[in-house]
Each structure stands twice: as C-alpha cells, then as structure tokens.
Amino acid sequence: MWLNNMKITLSENPDPTSQSYGLAQIVEKLANRLTPEESLSTTTVRGWPSAEYFIKVLPDFAEVHSFIGICSRYVHPLFAGESGVDQKCGNIYWHFREVVYEHLIVDGFIRGYKKWTFHEECTYSGTSSTINPTYPDTDYHQYVRQDDMEDMLRDAFNMRSHGEQSFPPDFIISEDCNITGNVFCETGTSAPNEEPNEEAAKFYNLLNEMNEELYEGSKYSKLSFCIRLFHLKCLGGWTGNSFTMLLEFLREMFPFAKIPQSCQDMKRLIKDLGLGYDKIHSCPNDCMLYWGDQKNQQSCHVCGKSRWMNSNTEYVNTDEGGAQLRKKPVKVLRYFPLIPRLQRLFMSSKTAESMRWHNDQRTDDGLLRHPVDSLAWKSFDSKFPSFASDPRNVRLGLAADGFNPFKIMSTSYSTWPVVLVPYNLPPWICMKQSSFILSMIIPGEKGPGNDIDIYLRPLIEELKQLWSGVETYDVLRKENFNLRAALLWTINDFPAYANLSGWSTKGRYACPCCAAQTCSKWLYNGKKFSYMGHRRWLDENHKFIFQRTLFDGTEEYRGAPKQTVGSEILFMLKDINFSYGKMNQPPITQKRRRSRDESDDESDEEDDPNEAELWKKRSIFFELPYWEHNILRHNLDVMHIEKNVCENIIGTILNVDGKLKDNLQSRLDLVDMRIRRDLHPQVLPNGKYRLPPSFFSMSKKEKEVFCMVLKDIKVPDAYASNISRCVSFKDRRLYSLKSHDYHILMQDLLPIALRCCMSKNVTSCIIELSNIMKAICGKVLNVEELEKVQDRAALTLCNLEKIFPPSFFTIMVHLVIHLPHEAILGGPVFYRWMYPIERFLSKLKSYCHNKRYPEGSIAEGYLAEECMTFCSRYLEDAETRLNRPSRNAGLNDHDLAETYLFQSYGEPIGKVEIVELDDISWIQAHRYVLFHHDSMEPLRNEYKQILRSRARSQRLQHREINKLFTESFHEWLSQTVWSGKDVNDEIKWLSQGPNRVIKRYSAFLINGYRFHTKYRERMRRTQNCGVVVNSSITSYASARDSNPVEGNVEYYGLLTDIIELDYYGRWKVILFRCDWADVNTARGIKKDQFGITMVNFSRLIHTGQQLMDEPYVFSSQVKQVFYSKDPTDEGWYVVLRNTPRDLFDMGNGSRDDIVERSETLPFPEQNLDENIPSTSTQYQWVRDDVNEDIYE
16 A cells, blocks of 8 residues: 555644654654664664565564654654554554554555655755765656646645645544545544555555656656656647557667557556546437436336337347347437536646636726626625635536537537536636536437437536535645535527527527517518517617618617516426427427418517417526526627628628528518518519619629728738638639638628728618627627617617618527627626637547547547646646647747846747848937937936027027937937946946847747738738837927927838847847838828728838938837728728737726727727618619619
8 A cells, every 4th residue: 555645743732733744854853863872874764664674673663662752752842643654554544653553563564665755755855964865856856846746646636735734633534535525533543454445546556657767767757758748649639549659669669668558558547637427328319317316217218218229139149159238328428527627626736726816816997807797797796695705616607519520511410518617717718628627428419409408417416516515625725615616607509599598599589688579570572580670779769760661661669678587487487397308399390381461560560478488498507596596697699690690791792692681582571561662673574573783782893892802901810811712703702701700801801891892871880880799899898888889789780770671680680789788797708609619619529530439539538638638737847738828929038038128028030130230220229219218318308408508599499409309319328428427337238329230030929919021921821010109299380389299199000120139238129110101191191981090101201211210119019900902092001900819908907998998999980870861762772873783
C-alpha cells in the first residue's frame, strides 16, 4: 500500500492549528538538534521505512520508540498524533502515537516506499550538510513542481493534506474517503486491514506511475510523459493508429524507456483521471428509460417494445463452440454525471478561484457585461436569497441541438448532445469549449423531438439534488461546503425551442413570446402564415396606427402582447396529461386545404383561444422548484434569427430562386388583401402574368454593382471568411454562405453594398435594421440604450411592412421585435447564442471515427478530451488550449515591454530590415516622441515662453510661434541639456535623439490587431493596413487668428512603414508611418446621404516631404479600420471599423463612456420618417426606371 497525504503533526494536545512537517524537514531538524547522546544518522532514519531495515532492525523495538520520541521532542513542542506509516494504515489514517507504535510493531513500515513524495521530499530544498546527498533538489524534482503532477492527483481525487484541509487532530480519514468528500472517524479506532476502495486504488496506481521515472535520470516520470504526449495527440488531432505508430517508433528508439506499447495502453494508464459516463438503455420509441426503478425491465411498459435487438435469441452456436450471444440494446443514452464535474471545478486549485469571479472581481457599474449583470440573474437572487448568499453556487445554461455525425448529408441521422455552460466563470473563459460540460448524448437515428424530456430525466434528478446541495471541498478556502446549482435558461435554435419548452413554434401561434396573442395571417396563395402586426409595439397615438393601405389593410388598436410567466403556464397545464413516445403520437393525416374564405379577416382571427390547448406538453424543467420563477427560461437564438432575416433580404432583392419573397404567389396575396394595387399581377393575352417591378427590386446592372462591392471588399485578418468566394457575377447571386457570413453581411457589408444600388428609403431601413442587430450583439450593453433599441426595432419593422410584401414576414423576421427585451433580461447575446455551441458540436462530430457506433465513439473522444483539459491546467510549461494565445494576441513579455515608451511594445512579424533614416524622417520621428512624452512638458512650456518673449519684439502671430516651436524644439532641447541644465536621466537619454539606424518591419501585432504595410498585402485577400487615430489639433480661423480652437479629429490612413527607434539601448519606440487622408477639407473626407464616412486617398496630408509634416504615430495610438471602394464615386472609400475579437471591456466603475458607446454602431442612426413616405399618395410602388419586367 501507498500513502495518502501523510503529514506528521506533533503536539501533546489536540490543536487544529498545529504545524505539519514532511519527512525531509523532520530529518533536517533531527540532524540539527539531536544531542551527542541521541546522535542518529540520516541514513539510519532514512533506512527505517525500507524492507531491509524492517527485517534487520525492527526486532529492536526501542528503535520505534526512538523514532516517535525524537519526533515528539525536537520537531515540534506539541504532539497530537501522526499518519500511520505502517503497512496496515498506508498513511491514510490518523492515530495517536500509541496506536502508531502498535501498528509499526505488528505490521511494519510500508514496503517499497522510499521516495516520500507526499511528505514534501520532492519540493524540499534544504541546504543542511547533513541531508543525504542521494536526494538533492534535482531537475526531476523541479520539473515535477512545474508540471504540478502532485497537485493534479490531489485535486483529481480530493486527497488534500491534513494541514491543508485543517482536519481536527482528534479525527482520522476513514476508508470511505472518495471523490465527493471525506468521511471522518474518531481517533483511536483501529482501521480494518483491508484493500483500499476503488477510488483509493486508482489514486495509488497513478501515484506509482508518477514516482516511476521514465528512465533512470529522466526529468519525466512515466505519468507526466504519458500526459504530455497524449495531450499533444488531442491538441493535434492525431488518430489512434498514428499515435500507436509513434509509440512503437519511440519504443524502438528508446528501448530503455518505459513507454506504453499502444494508444489503448496509454488510455488505460490515464483514464482514471477522467470522470466517466453511464450507459442507460432507452425504449426504441423514446417512451421510457431503463433507469432507476425500471432499470431491470426487459420491455417498454408503454409500447411493449423490447429493449434488446436480439431479444428472441439467447444462445447461438458458433464455430468455436456453443457461446452465449450477448444481448445488445436498441438505444443507449450516454449520460455524463454532472455533480462530480461541478465538484472538480472547486476541488481543482486551477479553477476554484475562477468560479467566484462573478462575485469577487466583476465591475458593477450598471452595464451588462456578463449574465451576472442581467435582470434574470438578479431576479433569481432576490427570489432565492439563500442560494445567492454563497457565490460558489453555480448558475448553468443548457444547450441542445442535433447534428449528423457522419458528415454525409444524404444520410438521415441525428445525434443530440446536451451541453451545460457554467456562468460563474469570467467572460474570457465562460464560453470556451474547455469550460463546456457535456451532459448526455441522445442517440439517433431520429431526433427525440418532444420526447427529449424522457432523456433529460437523469439530468433533472441531478439538478434537483444540486438544488438541495452536495458536500464539496473548496480547495481555495480549504473547507467543505454545500454546493448548489440552478439552471437559468436554455440555449437552442427555434425548432429545439419547441422541443424544450413545449410550445409549438409552427403554425398560427408560432411565436413563443406572444403565445396566444401572436398576430398572424394565412396567405392562401403563398400557403403559409405571415407574421406582421408590429404596430402593436408603437405608441398608441403613433400615425402608423391609423394607416391601412400602407400596411395590411387594417387599423391597429391593440397593444403589445403580455408575455406569460412561468407560474401562469404551470397553472394552465396542471390538470393536463401528456404521453411520450413515438407510438403515442397522433397519426399523420393529410393536410386540410384551406378555402379562400378562410383567409378572410373574420375567420382568420380567433378570439381568445384557449392557450392551454396550444401547449404540446408540460416541460420537464417545471419539475425544478425554481423554474417557474425564472423570467427568461428559453432564449431566442440570435444567430439563426439574424441568418434567416439576412437570407430573406438577399433572396428578395436578388431574386434568388427558392429564397425570393416577391413572386407570383405573394402578388396574388396582395390582390386578396386589396392593398398595393400598382403591384398586382397583370394577366397577358397568352395567359402569363406580368409582375411590375417593385421599388425594392434591382436591375441587372444594379445587381452587378451589388456583387462587385462584395467581390472586391477585403476585410481584416480574423474578421470574417473570404466573402468574395461566395459571389457569382454570372448568376448575380450569393451562394454557399455560412451563418457567420450572414452575420457579417447583416451587420456591416449589406448596407455598404446597397447604398449605391438601392433606393434611399429601402437602404435606410436596412441600415437601421443592421444597427439594431449590431447594438443587440454588443459585448457591453446598457439597459437604457436597449430600451431605445426596442422602440427603434418596432419602428423599423413597421417600415419594413410598408416596403416588403406580407410573405417576407416569416416568424424569424417577427422574432426581431423580442430580441432587445431578451437582451435586457439575459445580458450580452454572446453568452446565449448558438455560435459557441455549434463549434463545440463540430468538435464532437470530429470524434466520430467509428461509424457503426457514432455515439460511443463521440463519448470516448470527449472523455479523452475532458481528461486532457483537466491535466493541461497543470502543465504550466507546455502550450495547451487553455494558455495558447489567440492569433493576434502578440507577445506578452512584461520585462521587455518596460523598455518601450508609450506602451508601443508588440510582436513584429516577418523579415527585419536594418536601414538608416534620412534627416527629415529622423527629425519627424524624434520630434513626435518629444512632443508626447510627459517628462518633456516643463521643457516644452519653457521653450514656448522663450519664443513668446521673442515674438513681442518681432510681432509674430500665434501660428508662427507654433511653427518655430515645431521646427526647432529638438535642437534647443539638445543644446540646453548638454549645456549643463539639471534634468533627470530620462530626459538626457531622449534629448540626444535616437540612433539613425533603425529596424523596419512589414507587419506588427498590438492590442489584438494585426497590422500590415500596404506593400505587404498588395497580393493578399485581407486588408490590415487601414488605421484611424483620434488626435487633438489646434484650428485657426485665419492667419491673424490669435484665439485658436482645440478639438479632436479622427485621421484615417493607410499604413506604409513600421519602424523601431532605438535610443541607444535605453528606450525603444515603435512608430507607424501612414498615408493620411486630408480630413481638414471636403476633398479628403465627406459623408454620404446616409451619414456614412467616406475618405479619398488621392488627397493626402502629412506626407513627410516637408519638415512640418507629422507622418508618424505610435503603434499604441492606432485602431484598425478597413475600406470598401465606392463603385460609383471614383477615388472614394467607405470606412468600416474593426474591433479585436478577444477584447473584453470590463469597465472601471465609471459611466462616462456610455455616450461614446452609441458611436460604436457601424452606421449613423437613420431618420426613417424623413426617408420613407408616410402616406400612400407619396409612395411609388413600381419602379419606372427598370425595363426588366418579370413574367411568370
């Protein structure tokens, strides 16, 4: 047997604060403090626990008394007890000295335990000459400290030491110790002589591997080598066969090393660090789980189906002889228990502190940066103050979606993982894949649908248990506490919304927020529902309320619908029974054809429908005692809503087949509704229909311009995919767009492409819709702004109703009206949308190597990844997914950064050129440094005062004085300092100027941006040379103006050069040289009819040719923009801003920047009342300038 965190605590009386010592410390203290009569060599003490000494020396029982007595007298003034070093106790149990003496005499010391790892021998670094030289602080011991394997095992098995856990001295750790906590027994009870339990056995085996060197003299142990190598496998995505081939090659090259033979052997070695999963059989028809009390049933009690594939055959004779055929279940749910995974977050020293971030480190300034700032979180805390009292209690989000694991679209198969997100973590960790917890894998081949509640049963039972609490050890506080957890909401796409909530997201009442008050209209010709009626969200006296012909032909007097709360839903469904299982579904009947009369208003509107009858089921989440009180139970997925809305717009304006919302059917629906007569189809003599071109349609030339803008645009690195690859000039359409492509189009590129080829009223409305989506998707939100966005969203959708036909308004377009309110309730969208979940599901899909058992392959792959994620937290000197810097993060060397002025330090990329600056460039670069250094402020003021004194006699104007100051300050400073003026060393170094020989780069990373020079990216598909600098300038009304005005101006430029100034080894500065557009006159900058900024680089300022020019700026000053060429105005470019992807504004407790946040929208807010006609007489529904008529 091995030891478990043995520490020798020496005291006469029980004292919880008594100090603990490792064996090496005891030996040193004994060696330094023994009297000559008690002299005892280190070798003797070291020999006691060995098997040889047990045979030769232990018969002299006085030696045992000597060992305990010496420890009692000299190591610590008090002695309470010690961990049993004998074979019987294995250092797991704590006893008084008499019990320890008895066990040592009867059972002897532990055999084979010579390297006292958990007695701090590895980490001890004493320098006493009496220490045995066989155990120095070698590289191996230092490596163990860096890799933290010891702490990893302690955290994984909750084997924290006596001193760290502050165990009472009159208690011992019993044999029932397991991963979920510790059970204590009173001291003095004799521990039974039996084998360790399963968890302890796993711990001892791994401890053995940790203490076993890979080969003699290696700095790696066998365990650390396997973890490091397997981590590389997971990081690089190696297959099992390729990894086995690598191990075979390593074994052949290093036959003396203890290298596992295959990938499976290595998995068996480290699998005990994982947490495992349970296999639960389910009914083939999704009626029940064979779990709990029904675990041993052989067939479904609902539909009668057998749980086995081969239920009729029990024995099969094979060629090898009679052999029993193992029964195979039809369906297997793979469930990953939640409780141990949450406990490990607090038992691990690497994650325990992060689980308290939401309480200890966040900024509380009223802005929404994290779910903890949201109204839903705060409402939950006020409803359950006992839960909120402990910040360690966990808030969870649940995400579920299906995917095809085979990556073959022709195969119909749907596997449904369920993922949990712990929201206690900080923003930069919370939504990373390493933080997600896979809860279960629901098997295919068909999705569970509404029967998903059957599979959620084990999770719901665990969540009930977590609501009451489970005992968990907090390594940060060194205490056990009652861990509780609650589910805040679910994250899902719209079809999964119906499966999880129980509300049908199809048909007349498809909106789950409006519920029975959903405003919909059946389109007889389009064969679908149209969801309009957004005037209900306007003020009751708004002019749109009374307009009929511009909308759906009716006046709107209803108010905004009131959302049903959880308690009301629970009350409605309390007496309704729901049955699960595919066999219990109502038979599919042929759809009834609606008559034309049923599309009339009288029959189309149902008065006061019974909302209880509209629910498909009572969601299983209502079994959670707190679920009915959650004010945001299910999230609308912004990702899919944005994608579908953008797809509607592009498909309609480009006339894309299958996506077009303005076709013959939609025009016939206008006839039925008796609105927009100019757009009604015209019947031709040949029986075909002529569709007059609507005012939002585009000609072929305009479509080509639209496609040209998207084809030519270049975006910054890591901003988006290459949109140009999706543009087809031949068909004048976009194809193969992904969800993120639609996201970029909707928020940035679509308004830019439309502004020069679409009417003003349509473009302004789409720009406003783009601004709304941009505001909702911000990383930092303000409740007051979101309330304004809510009003703007209602007005924008109403104006869209005046532009597009009713068929345009699918349920996804309608859901935009609810997004601002959900942002107020739930906080920033990126915690609640499907983007990170979809990427995680894509990762799970990559684990499917065995197509016969896809769910099992995914489960095993996730377990390996989960295990390596846990282990990688302790590999501090290795690159892992947790510490791998982002693509544009740059270097993070604080010591080196201190030598760079103005925080200009970053990471250069590419070849370094050594060049010499010309005289003008040298002066301009050096002068820019002097004008911005704070230490120079007194000297700058002094020289300005000198110039003003001279100006009185020469009658110089204020502008002339500034010109003289700019041209000559660097010379005056150098002469003044070297003439003996008393200044500090920093000024002396700067006054002499930099070395004329400088380093030149072509690319640079700083502040999360990647900058390229214009020359470097001339052949690239990305644009990283655009910069903007906000600078304070002095403006003069005329040459005689003696009262200049100071103000901030944004300068737009193109990066042409990156240089590094060197002040002779003392200081360094990174400067950017740019071509600056003339922002002082209309020839270089202007705003178009939509208020969008445009610049012209054929008109430049500060070119550097004149001494007064300032072509340089600090690398830390610039922010990144990118430009889109205007296809109709030669030489002009539209400005678009970029923000770093991994930048999180955590605030400083101030609200002064709230006004500035409104300027981060990509485009100015549009005045829709001016751009869009308000009466039907002002509207021109048909375009007269388009000759291409549409015939169908």
